[in-house]
Amino acid sequence: MREPAQADVVLAGDGTLFLGLLRRDLLLVYRRRADAVTVLVFFSIVVSLFPLGVGADPNLLRLLGGGVVWVAALLASLLSLNRLFAADHADGTLEQILLSPLPLPLTALAKVTAHWIATGIPLTLMAPVLGMQFGLDGDGLLVLSAGVLLGTPVLSLVGAVGAALTLGLRGGNLLVALLILPLNIPVLILGAGAVDAAQSGLGAGAHLSLLGALLVGTLVGAPFAVAAALRISLD
């Protein structure tokens, strides 16, 4: 008779587990690669909507450029959040994740990383192209890209907290928006501010280092918040 001891169960370390989960999520991203393209197109469309709405004076547009691109990035990241946990929740995978030996904050981090790879990186690559449409110049474009690169992980991390909290609630989509948009305002202000500063010849260094600090902060804190939120949502 086998004693139900753990001895004969092959236990994988946390690192292996983390990579395993990340790999599964990236596989899913790959399967749904149309999604990544869609994020980009959404991003471009939203950016293009603005000139239509507010009129097309080039000077005005150059003024707005950074802000509009940032707002659009924020919205694109927001819209893709429902991919983070909702599907796993509906099909029961989330229960399996909770039962996994991997510490929940690490699970959260793996999922957020996959999400960022699928949305943050495309946004970062696209941002300068859109910035050009608004007549931003070399320096402004560089700062815009750097800002988006630093800012999108923050958006994904903070978004994950909101997504986890609203799991299974009706109207989750909008509720998430409601919860996290206010939290993301600092990112927006810093990101757009950096572009403005660069455009007007002032250095954007301060803005960018603040964004970096924000990233480090959320990277440390958010996974725990997500873990707690997941436990609550599944009870």
Next chain:
Amino acid sequence: MREPAQADVVLAGDGTLFLGLLRRDLLLVYRRRADAVTVLVFFSIVVSLFPLGVGADPNLLRLLGGGVVWVAALLASLLSLNRLFAADHADGTLEQILLSPLPLPLTALAKVTAHWIATGIPLTLMAPVLGMQFGLDGDGLLVLSAGVLLGTPVLSLVGAVGAALTLGLRGGNLLVALLILPLNIPVLILGAGAVDAAQSGLGAGAHLSLLGALLVGTLVGAPFAVAAALRISLD
């Protein structure tokens, strides 16, 4: 033995069926009334993000006001689209709807009506309040409200086509955005243009009547497109 003739089946007319479906959807809206509030809050947040992104010069803001409010309305309407059919699809209600004797275009119309009541009306009520924040004056506000009132049903109708086409597809949310945002650009241009025209003292009559014509056109055409799309998506 009962011959399976229709004679003894109490048949309701299309009107009754239409109202029945509308009532059910409104009941659901009422149950999820938090959603309607969330649409409003989302709307307000997006509108408020702009001054943060682009800086707060009052003259600039007055210039942007109409456009920003319209873009936000478009996005809010877009975000709430996934409520239209997705839930019905996932839980099997859509099959029942397809099997209902009510002609499918009427079904579509009933559902769109419920959606508009839940989102379009709140947006219409909120728009002037937000317009005021941007320093729009009496005439501008009036035109803004009238435009939103005429425009939101178009957004719902066109949105329904996109939502029906992408039913059950992964990444549906963003795909919808991709499909319908381009189609909604005319609404945006006319709506924002009307506000501008009013602000600059020209009459907004032409813009508004074009919006009205657009509404009539989509009201006639969209339900059929939605019906076709629903049949396709469920095959």
Next chain:
Amino acid sequence: MLELKSLACVRGERRLFSGISARYAPGTLVRVCGDNGTGKTSLLRLVAGLSEPAAGQILWQGQDSQRERAAFQRDLVYLGHASGIKDELDPVENLMASSALAAEGIEIGAARQALGEMGLGERLALECKVLSAGQRRRVALARLLVTRKPLWLLDEPFNALDPQAVERLADTVGRHLAAGGMCLYTTHQPVPIRATQSVELRLGRN
């Protein structure tokens, strides 16, 4: 009178079945049999008109069901794996809504009674979201107690039901057949249903 004429169904590159022909008179109970994945669900959806056959026809009362779609759909009830129960509505609201949708609007009293018969008397005021798997299924099945449509298409209706509920449902189907109705259903657990005429439609061996 339901007639299947050399029906075929294709999914992806796989032909699930083809050349299925049969005639069923009123009062017939048809059990669609077959292992997992042989195409039972696909067949029922096809008969209901929810998907199109790769080949063949379905005749109802001698009419092509695809051409006379409206008349045909007015005569049938389809209950699939997903049962069309709204999480936010309570059982009574759900039953009334689904009946109304099928143009058979019922009074609140009738709805309560039917749900009571399905053993949900104590749960009438709860949102369906919190009901157990079997209770949700019962809410969907209550529809059969209030419909007067002649053709029932039931996909694994006994799933998740406890033995009493299974018996009650078998009884309901039996009465429907006795009144001249017709029922196509699938199930993996054999359930005795009272029927004067009972046939099996066996699907593929793959």
Next chain:
Amino acid sequence: MLELKSLACVRGERRLFSGISARYAPGTLVRVCGDNGTGKTSLLRLVAGLSEPAAGQILWQGQDSQRERAAFQRDLVYLGHASGIKDELDPVENLMASSALAAEGIEIGAARQALGEMGLGERLALECKVLSAGQRRRVALARLLVTRKPLWLLDEPFNALDPQAVERLADTVGRHLAAGGMCLYTTHQPVPIRATQSVELRLGRN
């Protein structure tokens, strides 16, 4: 050794059960019985640690499972109504992913073999989205063929399976028990499972 100590579960204002106490030795098969809505699913989720009991404790190997959560969860497999199958992945990818998640990573060969044993040999390259209800269930259950965890919690595992698959699953559970494993499960259709020690845990009468 699994021990339940006067467990109670409350949903809304309703007490589903209370004062449930029992001790199960390795090798025991526990069938959780009860009508629809008596709290079987709730009990299994509670044992798995997915929700918290209103009162009482669960001891595993003498340790409080809530305090020693990590150690406990490393020993159990839970398969609920929703089976955690990803629509976009094929059966092999699904099985490998779910195993990896439970820290029991397996080779692709082992995954293929397990799925082949579950009768999915021909469907290994299809997205799970297009599989039939029973086939999806089989993908989820294939996990049981490759796990070595001692405690299995299975919520209506036989649902949607055809008779052969039911038999195969019963066999798998039997072998697990023979090897000293333990299994709590629910089902409405009685299935004979070979077990040296088999007990019933009967829930409420409401």
Next chain:
Amino acid sequence: MTRINWFKYASPATFFPLAGRLIPWFRALAVLFGVAGLYVGFFVAPTDFQQGEAYRIIFLHVPAAWMSMFLYMLMALYAGLGLVFNTRLSSMMARAVAPTGALFTFLALWTGSMWGRPMWGTYWVWDARLTSELILLFLYFGYMALVAAIDDPRRGDRAGGVLALVGAVNVPIIYFSVKWWNTLHQGSSINLTRAPSMAAMMLWGMLLMALCFWMYSIAVILARVQCVIAEREQRSAWLQELAAGEA
């Protein structure tokens, strides 16, 4: 009178070899017209008295813009036929047209903005024609994204058909935008009722380039539709047998 059985060519199986035989011809014609058009455009046509040499972009820009709109209408027509009559070939044609249409749309946008820099002092303005052309690009993308997102080809065809038809309202908007709105962009200078208001050689250059684009489109679309047919029919060869047996 002998009737040609046109429906014969509506079957992918007969169309496939026909397409194969036509492709080289159209390819050759495309090269021919292209060389002629570029020659006329860059060496024969006179320098514009207002715009200098930059105007020569017109020889790419205008034909590309025409093609972008025309191909959309063609795609919508095919998709609509496929939707209504359930003809497989027309849906495949619609799929094959979309990428080429998107390409020309992009080309029109790109050459337009290259031209805008010297003419208007900016690459991009948000005027009605430019915007509606951009929308056209998005519509092509939307169509391609939608059909790509649906695995079942038949369902994808039909869903795409609905979208293509709905989006067709945009084309007249592009065409008439210069009339309806007072914009920066040029109005129509080629008109059936009036004599062309540009130099004959310029007109010739444009026409030759337009012909070149036409031939190129036909060649590429035929090649692409061959791929689509090959991909689908290899899977469903037995399906045809089945349908034939049943008929």
